[in-house]
Amino acid sequence: MSKKILLNSKKIEIILNRLVYELIENHKDFKETVLIGLQPRGVDLLYEIIKIFNLNHKNLDIKHGILDYTFFRDDFRRSEKTLTASLTQLNFPIENKKIVLIDDVLFTGRSIKAAMTSVDTYGRPKSIELLALIDRRFKREIPIEANYCGVKIDTFKGDRVRVIWSKNSKDNVIYIEN
Numbered sequence: 001m002s003k004k005i006l007l008n009s010k011k012i013e014i015i016l017n018r019l020v021y022e023l024i025e026n027h028k029d030f031k032e033t034v035l036i037g038l039q040p041r042g043v044d045l046l047y048e049i050i051k052i053f054n055l056n057h058k059n060l061d062i063k064h065g066i067l068d069y070t071f072f073r074d075d076f077r078r079s080e081k082t083l084t085a086s087l088t089q090l091n092f093p094i095e096n097k098k099i100v101l102i103d104d105v106l107f108t109g110r111s112i113k114a115a116m117t118s119v120d121t122y123g124r125p126k127s128i129e130l131l132a133l134i135d136r137r138f139k140r141e142i143p144i145e146a147n148y149c150g151v152k153i154d155t156f157k158g159d160r161v162r163v164i165w166s167k168n169s170k171d172n173v174i175y176i177e178n
Contacts, residue, residue, distance in 0.1 A: 006134075006153065006161070007174040015150040019131060020052045022148050023100065030060050032126070033098040038115050039068040039086040042103035044165040045133055049102065051169075065090040067101075072114040095123035100148070104163040106132035109142035134161055134174065 007015070027033040037046025043066050053062050068086040101115055116128055131148035136155050153176075155161065160177040 001177050003162075003175045003177050005173060005175045007151065009170050009172045012133075012150075012172045012174065013169065015133070016048055016052055017056075019133075019148050019150060020049060020057070023049075023131070024057065024060070027098065027100075030062050032096075033063075033100065034092060034094060035062060035064040035100050035102055035131075036067045036090070036119075037064070038101060038103045038111065039066060039070075039088075041105070041163060042101070045104050045131075045163070046102045048165065048169070048172075049131075063092050065092065067115060067118060069111065069114040069118040072118040073110070090122055093123060094119065094125050096126045097123075098127050098129070099125045100129045100131055102131045104132070105134045105136060105161050106130070106144070106146050106149075107136045107139055107161075109140050109144035112144045113142050133163065136161060 035046060035049065037043040046064060046066070050062060050064055053060060066087055066089040068088045070085045099119065101112065103111065106112065112130060119125060119128065129147040130144070132146040133150040135146055135149045135152040137152050138154060153161070155176065156178065158178060162175050162177060164173050166172055
């Protein structure tokens with residue numbers, strides 16, 4: 001399998017800072033907004049975004065949580081492999097809140113559909129938006145689009161997009177495997 005670097009750590013840092021400023025522009029003081037990272041890989045992206053808020057925007061109190069949507073997936077009972085749920089951590093009410101779902105890669109849209117369905121079990125939000133670091137456009141199976149997008153890419157069938165987060169942000173990288 002060959003690997004091609006799509007984004008290095010410097011480009012990722014620039015994109016994440018831009019996404020944070022877009023969120024601030026649209027949500028102002030975040031009093032009615034919550035950020036929710038989707039298990040498993042959206043959680044790492046959420047924490048990178050929270051790091052930027054804590055470093056550069058200390059005056060904002062950002063409520064954030066983690067959501068697992070495993071049992072809401074449309075392929076939940078179609079696999080012989082036993083699925084195991086991950087942690088969900090929503091320590092605040094979402095009723096009538098503006099929710100921003102956060103995931104690393106938007107591909108078919110099925111994961112986001114499952115996540116939106118699982119959100120309903122916690123309350124009725126005022127609105128739901130999507131932030132995706134990578135949008136693999138032209139491969140959508142469900143009509144879902146990111147409100148906040150780091151970069152849109154075209155991929156071939158069989159390509160895999162990998163987002164690698166490290167403890168040291170200087171080593172973050174995104175690459176394509178084919």
